[in-house]
Amino acid sequence: MRIVAIHEATIFTGENRANAVMNFSDMTTGLVAVVTDVIRDGKPVVGYGFGGTGRYSQNAICRERLIPRILAAPDKHSNGAGDNLDPFAIWDCMMSREKPGGHGDRAVAVGTIDMAVWDAAAKIADMPLAAFLAARHGSGEVPDRVPVYVGGGYYYPGADHSALQDEIRRYHDDGFKLVKIKIGGAPLDVDRRRIESLLEITDSSGLAVDANGRFARQEALSYAAALEPYKLAWLEEPAYPLDYALHAEVAQCYQGPIGTGESLLSTWDARNMLLFGGLRPDRDILMFDCALSYGICEYIRTIEAMEQAGWSRASVYPHGGHLLSLHITAGLGLGATEAYPYTHQPMGGFTDGLKIADGLVDVPDLPGIGFEGKSNFAFEFRKLV
Ligand SMILES: [Mg+2]
Numbered sequence: 237m238r239i240v241a242i243h244e245a246t247i248f249t250g251e252n253r254a255n256a257v258m259n260f261s262d263m264t265t266g267l268v269a270v271v272t273d274v275i276r277d278g279k280p281v282v283g284y285g286f287g288g289t290g291r292y293s294q295n296a297i298c299r300e301r302l303i304p305r306i307l308a309a310p311d312k313h314s315n316g317a318g319d320n321l322d323p324f325a326i327w328d329c330m331m332s333r334e335k336p337g338g339h340g341d342r343a344v345a346v347g348t349i350d351m352a353v354w355d356a357a358a359k360i361a362d363m364p365l366a367a368f369l370a371a372r373h374g375s376g377e378v379p380d381r382v383p384v385y386v387g388g389g390y391y392y393p394g395a396d397h398s399a400l401q402d403e404i405r406r407y408h409d410d411g412f413k414l415v416k417i418k419i420g421g422a423p424l425d426v427d428r429r430r431i432e433s434l435l436e437i438t439d440s441s442g443l444a445v446d447a448n449g450r451f452a453r454q455e456a457l458s459y460a461a462a463l464e465p466y467k468l469a470w471l472e473e474p475a476y477p478l479d480y481a482l483h484a485e486v487a488q489c490y491q492g493p494i495g496t497g498e499s500l501l502s503t504w505d506a507r508n509m510l511l512f513g514g515l516r517p518d519r520d521i522l523m524f525d526c527a528l529s530y531g532i533c534e535y536i537r538t539i540e541a542m543e544q545a546g547w548s549r550a551s552v553y554p555h556g557g558h559l560l561s562l563h564i565t566a567g568l569g570l571g572a573t574e575a576y577p578y579t580h581q582p583m584g585g586f587t588d589g590l591k592i593a594d595g596l597v598d599v600p601d602l603p604g605i606g607f608e609g610k611s612n613f614a615f616e617f618r619k620l621v
Pocket residue numbers: 446448472473498
């Protein structure tokens with residue numbers, strides 16, 4: 237059993253909206269298709285992966301380094317039983333000759349291919365990825381549905397409070413109960429009015445805010461003090477992603493939950509955040525993004541490190557808003573998944589028609605990750621092979 241070809245392409249995913257640190261108008265993502273020598277219904281089993289949301293395509297790294305290494309080592313592709321791929325061995329193959337540390341763009345590239353390898357492996361086992369993961373790295377049980385929240389409330393050119401309220405009402409109509417909006421892209425007073433306009437239509441436990449790591453020390457502390465009385469669901473990335481000391485300082489003065497970790501791209505970064513970021517296992521939320529941080533193999537190592545540090549899997553809400561995050565939430569027993577029902581297309585959101593109600597989303601039952609059941613995304617992947 238082996239991988240016989242890996243195809244890749246970069247697609248444009250630009251949308252005219254912004255968070256506190258960046259505009260998304262020229263965004264891209266990388267797609268890969270991992271073709272195996274396993275034939276089902278007369279066709280090879282193909283696994284698909286993409287480069288996550290919110291960071292640009294890193295397919296140049298896939299093309300120049302990772303794909304040649306995989307294709308040059310066919311003896312590393314199969315598990316010991318010879319009945320499926322070995323994602324961890326393929327991961328090691330990608331990372332051979334790579335210097336330790338210095339994560340970032342390489343973590344996205346490895347995550348892109350790792351996703352496709354796991355998709356192929358779950359398809360070879362004829363299981364949804366969630367069930368495939370639960371059997372190997374979870375409790376063995378897959379819930380029928382998992383908690384879900386919307387990452388939305390971006391800054392749109394010319395949008396006012398009523399447009400923001402309409403956006404959040406639309407999510408409520410779609411079955412979501414918890415919504416996250418951006419802060420830090422406007423002065424504090426403006427952000428407070430954005431929050432207060434939404435607290436007219438939702439209670440505080442249904443609203444979280446995300447500063448995307450933009451604040452320096454004084455602004456972080458000012459926001460924390462100003463937002464504390466609202467008792468929001470959480471305050472996300474109140475400090476630069478790698479500023480563990482400022483995270484600790486905010487956690488000292490902000491009693492509500494803090495969410496962070498989506499921009500930590502390796503197990504090592506996650507361990508440092510848990511060691512030095514002052515986060516509190518009884519309330520804070522870890523948002524490591526699987527697609528952006530070396531993929532599922534590394535995510536499993538990150539969860540082990542987190543559990544060793546006294547954290548529960550229920551504290552993990554993977555960032556990303558897409559099918560991979562949903563599958564790992566269900567399969568690894570994590571707390572909740574993000575969703576991007578209308579943004580970050582075609583990657584955002586889940587399979588077409590998947591039921592969302594009362595703040596819970598069903599777990600898809602297609603083999604693998606199930607990109608084939610998301611028509612706008614399947615259209616892009618079909619062009620690869
Ligand atoms: Mg965020």
